[in-house]
Amino acid sequence: MLFDLDNLQKNYGHFQALKGITLQLDAEAVGLLGPNGAGKSTLIKVLLGLLPFSGGRAEVLGMKVPDQARQIRQVVGYMPESDCYLPYMTAIDYVSFNAELCGLPRAQAFRRAHEVLYFVGLEEARYRKLGGFSTGMKQRAKLAQAIVHGPKLLFLDEPTNGLDPQGRDEMLELIADVRARGVHVVLSTHLLPDVERICESVIMLNQGELIHAGTIADLQSGKDELLEVRTHLTDDRFREILIGADFEIEADDDVLKIRLPQGKSTRDVLSLARDEDIQIRHFMPERLTLETAFLRLLDEAKEGSLER
Amino acid sequence: MAIRDQSYTRYDGPLRERYSWAVIGWAGFRTYWRFWRTKLIFFAVWLVPLIFALLVIAEAALFDEAAALTAGEGLGHGGIRFYLGVQIYALALVFIANGCGIVSDDLRHRTVQLYFSKPITRVEYAAGKILTLFLMGTVTVLIPALLLVGLRTAFFLQSELLSEALVMHIQALGLAFLLVALMASIVIGLSSLTGRTGYAVLALLGLLFVPLIVQAILAIATDGSPWARMASVSGLFGLAADALLGGRDALPDEIPLVAPFAAIGALIAAGLAALRWRITNLQGIA
Numbered sequence: 001m002l003f004d005l006d007n008l009q010k011n012y013g014h015f016q017a018l019k020g021i022t023l024q025l026d027a028e029a030v031g032l033l034g035p036n037g038a039g040k041s042t043l044i045k046v047l048l049g050l051l052p053f054s055g056g057r058a059e060v061l062g063m064k065v066p067d068q069a070r071q072i073r074q075v076v077g078y079m080p081e082s083d084c085y086l087p088y089m090t091a092i093d094y095v096s097f098n099a100e101l102c103g104l105p106r107a108q109a110f111r112r113a114h115e116v117l118y119f120v121g122l123e124e125a126r127y128r129k130l131g132g133f134s135t136g137m138k139q140r141a142k143l144a145q146a147i148v149h150g151p152k153l154l155f156l157d158e159p160t161n162g163l164d165p166q167g168r169d170e171m172l173e174l175i176a177d178v179r180a181r182g183v184h185v186v187l188s189t190h191l192l193p194d195v196e197r198i199c200e201s202v203i204m205l206n207q208g209e210l211i212h213a214g215t216i217a218d219l220q221s222g223k224d225e226l227l228e229v230r231t232h233l234t235d236d237r238f239r240e241i242l243i244g245a246d247f248e249i250e251a252d253d254d255v256l257k258i259r260l261p262q263g264k265s266t267r268d269v270l271s272l273a274r275d276e277d278i279q280i281r282h283f284m285p286e287r288l289t290l291e292t293a294f295l296r297l298l299d300e301a302k303e304g305s306l307e308r
Numbered sequence: 309m310a311i312r313d314q315s316y317t318r319y320d321g322p323l324r325e326r327y328s329w330a331v332i333g334w335a336g337f338r339t340y341w342r343f344w345r346t347k348l349i350f351f352a353v354w355l356v357p358l359i360f361a362l363l364v365i366a367e368a369a370l371f372d373e374a375a376a377l378t379a380g381e382g383l384g385h386g387g388i389r390f391y392l393g394v395q396i397y398a399l400a401l402v403f404i405a406n407g408c409g410i411v412s413d414d415l416r417h418r419t420v421q422l423y424f425s426k427p428i429t430r431v432e433y434a435a436g437k438i439l440t441l442f443l444m445g446t447v448t449v450l451i452p453a454l455l456l457v458g459l460r461t462a463f464f465l466q467s468e469l470l471s472e473a474l475v476m477h478i479q480a481l482g483l484a485f486l487l488v489a490l491m492a493s494i495v496i497g498l499s500s501l502t503g504r505t506g507y508a509v510l511a512l513l514g515l516l517f518v519p520l521i522v523q524a525i526l527a528i529a530t531d532g533s534p535w536a537r538m539a540s541v542s543g544l545f546g547l548a549a550d551a552l553l554g555g556r557d558a559l560p561d562e563i564p565l566v567a568p569f570a571a572i573g574a575l576i577a578a579g580l581a582a583l584r585w586r587i588t589n590l591q592g593i594a
Contacts, residue, residue, distance in 0.1 A: 050424050070427045074323060078425035084418040089339060100331045101426040103323035112319050119316055145422070150319030178316045 001026050002153070002184055003047070003203075007056035010042055016208050017042040020056065023203065023213040029179050031195030031216075032188035033294060034205035040188045041081065043205065044155050048078060061153060061184075074103060077146035081157040081188075083138060087131025091122055094130055095144045102149035109148075116144040120174060136167035143174060153184040160194055172197055192291045202290070204297060211301045219293045226292075227258040227266060230282035231273070238278050245272060255282065328428040332436025337443040340406040349405045350447060353398035357452030360391050361459060368463035385553035388480045391456070392487055392549055395449045396542050399491045400516055402448045403441070407495050408512060409505035410437050411586060416503040420590060430587040437583070441495055445488030453484040479552050487545060490572055494541075497579030500586035516541055534560035544571050 003025045010018040018039050032040050045051040047060050049069025058065040063072050085094055092113050099109035117126045120140040125133065130141060139159060146154060159175065160168040168191075175198055179185045187198055195202060195216075202219065204212040212219060231238050239249050239256055245268070248259040258269060266285065273280050286292070340346050414420045423433055457477040464473040498511045519540035526536035537543030547568035550558040556565055 048425050050421065070325075070429075073425060074325075074427040076425075078422070080418070080421055080425070082418050082421075084422045086339070086413055086417055086419060088343070093335075093339065097331070097335045098422070098426065100335070101328055101423065101428060103325060103328075103427065104319070105322065105324065108319075108321055115317065147316065148319070149323070174316075181316050181318055183316075183318070 001059065001062060002030070004059040004062075005056065006058075008043075008046065008053055008058050009055035010039075010046055010051065010208075011054040018046065018053070019208040021205075021210045022056075023210060025201060025203065025213055027184070027199075027201035027215070028182075029185040029187065029199040029201070031192075031199040031202040031290075032186055032205070033190075033192070033195065033202055035298070037207070038205040039208040040205055041157060042208075043203075044078070044157060044186070044188060048073060048076060048155065074149075075152040077149070077151035077154045079142045079146040079154070079156045079159055081161060083142075085130045085138070085141065087129060089130055090127050091117055091130060091133075091141050091144075092126040094141060095148050098145040099148040104149055112148055113144075116148045117141075119147075120144045121170070135162045136164070136170075139163060139167070139171060140174070143171070147178055147183075151183060153186065154178060155186045155188070157188045158190070159187070160189065160191060168194070192289070192294060196290045204294060206298055206301045209301070211297050216290055219290070219297075225260040225266075226286035227260065227269060228282065228284045228286055229256045229258055229269065229280060230254055231256075232279040232281055238273065238276070241272055241276055242269070257286070325427070328426075329432040329435035329439060332423075332428075332433060333439025333443065336410065336437065336440030340440070340444065343406065345405050346402075349402055353402060353448050354452060356391075356394055356398055357456055360387075360456055363387070364456060364460045364463065367460075385476060385480075385549070385558075388476070388483075388553060389546060389549040391453075392449075392480070392483055393542060393546060395453075395484070395487060396491070396545060397516075399445055399448050399487065400512060402444055403491060403495045404509050404512060407441055407444055408499055408508035410441060410496055411499040411583065412502050412505045412508050415586075416505070424590070434583050434587055438492060438496060441492035442488060445492055449484050449488050450481075453481055457481060476553060483549055483552055486548070486572065490541070490545070490576055493576040493579030495579075497582035500582045519543075534563055538563070538567065538571060541575075544568050544575075548572055 001024060003023060005021050005023050008018055008021040009016065021043070032043065034040050042051065046053045047058060047065060049066045049072060052066060060072050061075065065072065089097070092110075095117055096106075096109045096113035099112050100106060104112060114123075114126065117123055120143055122137060122140055122144065125137060130138065133141065139161070143156075143159065146156070154175075156175065160171050163171060172194060175185060175187070179198065185198060187195055189195060199216065201215045202212065203210070229238075234254075242249055242256070242258060246261060247264065247269070248261065250257040250259075260266070260269075266283075270280070270283075272278075414423070420433075424430070457480060461470075461473060461477055464470045467473070494515060495508070495512060498508045498515070499505070501511075502508055520542065523536050523539040523543050526539055527533065530536060534547075537547055545568075547559065547563065551565055551568055559565060
């Protein structure tokens with residue numbers, strides 16, 4: 001089991017950063033999603049044993065937090081969001097030092113540092129000081145220190161932050177390669193396409209509460225299909241016809257977003273238009289992406305909290 | 309687009325579970341050692357022991373004449389006291405160049421969160437940082453002191469003052485150790501209180517030089533009371549050197565024998581307490 005959390009809570013004074021997270025998840029790659037302040041970084045730090053939690057129980061890879069925090073950190077790699085290096089250290093020193101901190105003997109640490117710096121594409125720059133690195137090179141150096149000791153689980157906090165499209169693509173390629181070698185990956189990011197590319201499961205948080213934990217496929221299935229339709233009409237006639245036929249409609253300027261409930265199909269929409277002699281000028285089924293699913297879950301969570 | 313032609317390979321070799329503090333300590337020293345300024349400053353501060361080594365050689369050459377002049381008075385400790393007094397400022401120079409950022413750099417560059425995501429405890433981190441400063445202090449003070457003591461003891465080998473010199477030199481080494489511990493604790497304490505290395509440097513300069521002015525004012529105001537010497541680090545250390553090397557007789561009557569050692573102990577404890585406070589209050593940082 002990758003994560004086994006039971007009512008996990010973390011308070012900063014009176015502020016509840018994690019409000020009783022309960023989940024059991026066993027996945028190879030998990031996306032950790034949520035808006036700013038959702039508790040993603042706090043959750044990572046709690047699971048690493050960096051922050052004490054206020055209540056509940058947590059296990060990572062079958063090891064208890066915080067009792068076995070040291071063992072957990074030995075098999076976990078962490079790539080923080082912020083720059084966390086001394087600018088006057090060279091890349092090779094930085095990575096080999098982190099390897100030694102994880103317990104590698106000095107000679108092995110040095111050899112291994114060369115290997116991973118080569119892997120992330122910094123072989124030419126390994127004797128240069130980190131302070132002179134570009135954003136992309138810094139991100140790669142941070143990834144190198146996280147994987148140098150051969151972790152079983154990798155926490156990546158915004159690994160593509162500040163990267164240009166090519167740098168982002170390269171970083172995701174590296175992560176995918178690491179994942180393909182049997183390393184569990186937890187990817188915390190705002191960029192949902194990154195999650196879709198790397199992960200098969202997601203944990204979604206909002207204001208410290210869990211709003212979803214499971215596979216992306218689960219998230220996308222079982223949801224009502226969406227259609228985008230535009231007609232030649234300038235008034236609300238077609239909208240009223242659809243509402244009368246039990247369709248749920250969201251209007252967005254002249255585009256109607258139609259949610260198809262169970263038992264209804266796109267054909268029914270077209271039949272209604274034909275029967276009413278309405279000309280359809282734009283007709284596009286909307287794919288339920290992770291982004292739309294995420295936004296929908298956030299809306300539901302907001303509505304839920306307003307009702308409470 | 310591929311940026312490499314090698315896939316990721318996992319490390320599955322042995323992992324050590326101890327001595328992280330030694331790794332941190334040694335890595336810190338090694339990093340500082342690589343700077344040109346460190347090498348230049350070490351060269352500069354080693355000029356002092358070099359001069360003292362020449363004086364020791366001169367003392368040996370003139371030993372018979374000196375013995376006749378000071379017959380019956382035994383060995384004086386003024387030279388050792390003066391040497392260690394100078395070393396306070398040599399250590400300060402070394403720590404100003406490298407050392408004041410020992411913790412503050414970690415706070416500023418947020419490397420603490422990386423340290424604590426590794427299998428190390430906060431105590432190991434603290435011990436590693438202290439070790440780095442101690443290694444710097446060892447190169448600045450302890451190694452030269454050891455060489456000087458060895459040289460001077462060698463000159464006393466054929467002398468009837470050998471045992472007296474040996475005891476004094478062991479005490480001098482003890483004082484050198486105490487000096488390194490004192491300065492390392494002060495520096496690590498100041499560095500723990502801020503994320504700006506510049507502030508730690510200013511605080512160290514202030515702690516060394518402002519009390520000297522206070523000491524002078526107190527001495528004038530109290531008609532030269534020996535308690536005024538307790539106001540500065542150098543005065544305090546001078547009193548401790550007098551107490552250890554010269555015994556009760558070398559200290560002014562008004563000052564209890566334990567007073568300078570208690571004050572030095574309090575300074576060391578304050579520095580370590582600041583470090584402890586920092587590593588137990590990292591919420592929002594790590």
